[in-house]
Amino acid sequence: QKAIESFGVPSEQLHYLPNPTQEFRQRDTGVFVDRVAVRSALNLERSPARLVLYPVRGIRRKNLSEAVLFAAANRHVQMVVTLPAESAQEIESYTQIKEFCAANQLPVTFEACHLPPQFFDWIRSADFLFSSSVAEGFGMVFLESWLHDKQLVGRLIEEITTDFEQNGLQLDGMYSQVAIPIDWIEWEQEVEQFDRLFQEVCSAYGNDVLDESAGTSLRDLTFQVGETQCIDYAKLSWRSRQQVILAVRSDGEKKAELFNLNPKFRIPVRSDRQLIEKNARIVRELYQSKKFG
Numbered sequence: 001q002k003a004i005e006s007f008g009v010p011s012e013q014l015h016y017l018p019n020p021t022q023e024f025r026q027r028d029t030g031v032f033v034d035r036v037a038v039r040s041a042l043n044l045e046r047s048p049a050r051l052v053l054y055p056v057r058g059i060r061r062k063n064l065s066e067a068v069l070f071a072a073a074n075r076h077v078q079m080v081v082t083l084p085a086e087s088a089q090e091i092e093s094y095t096q097i098k099e100f101c102a103a104n105q106l107p108v109t110f111e112a113c114h115l116p117p118q119f120f121d122w123i124r125s126a127d128f129l130f131s132s133s134v135a136e137g138f139g140m141v142f143l144e145s146w147l148h149d150k151q152l153v154g155r156l157i158e159e160i161t162t163d164f165e166q167n168g169l170q171l172d173g174m175y176s177q178v179a180i181p182i183d184w185i186e187w188e189q190e191v192e193q194f195d196r197l198f199q200e201v202c203s204a205y206g207n208d209v210l211d212e213s214a215g216t217s218l219r220d221l222t223f224q225v226g227e228t229q230c231i232d233y234a235k236l237s238w239r240s241r242q243q244v245i246l247a248v249r250s251d252g253e254k255k256a257e258l259f260n261l262n263p264k265f266r267i268p269v270r271s272d273r274q275l276i277e278k279n280a281r282i283v284r285e286l287y288q289s290k291k292f293g
Contacts, residue, residue: 001016019138020287021143022147038121039125051078052267053128062133065238066233078109146276151275175264178234180231195216228261
């Protein structure tokens with residue numbers, strides 16, 4: 001609401017029309033495949049890996065490469081993405097990520113929907129649910145995860161989640177950015193590419209002359225964490241994202257630095273039952289259809 005008001009829309013012309021959540025019921029999903037069968041589908045029968053489920057279609061705004069970084073950085077994690085991209089505009093980037101993970105033997109499974117277990121079996125068997133999306137319409141994952149009796153980890157979208165938090169939902173274990181030191185990547189090349197593409201987008205909308213004071217360069221998006229100059233991982237090109245993933249996987253010092261800069265990027269040792277129950281109670285009280293009549 002605040003974001004819309006900041007564009008000049010009078011508050012009296014704004015109306016709160018929330019999208020209600022649905023309660024999770026075993027009777028709605030048929031017979032469950034047990035957890036052993038789900039892990040067997042991933043060849044994890046004897047593995048200590050925690051199953052982290054990203055229940056999403058693999059389109060660009062879902063920021064899949066950050067899920068890959070999460071799996072590469074955290075020990076004993078198997079990331080599972082449920083659905084592939086389908087549109088011609090999305091398939092190329094999705095395929096790049098899949099092929100990169102296969103070539104580097106990263107612990108990420110794609111298209112779980114094509115494996116024998118059903119969707120709700122994956123949810124039931126997951127240790128955590130995950131989101132690294134950078135743009136959402138309603139942000140239902142931030143509400144419905146708790147109704148599935150699962151703790152959500154990953155990235156916040158402050159334009160959406162601030163309202164949820166103001167209503168009591170506790171999401172402070174999630175992060176709003178992933179700080180990456182700019183000296184981990186080919187920084188000048190990254191700036192040049194970003195600024196060129198930004199200019200092209202502005203030109204496509206008829207804005208050929210950019211105001212340099214308005215903050216139009218990648219340099220304007222950097223920030224300090226202690227003494228380290230950083231950029232959010234989600235702002236990087238695919239080329240640089242690959243460099244970061246491989247560096248974190250192979251270099252213990254870089255992995256330690258990543259967690260020092262981003263302590264919330266580390267997966268919890270175990271899910272927090274009190275947190276799940278508290279957030280589920282709030283969602284049931286405030287975000288179900290009976291609340292809205």
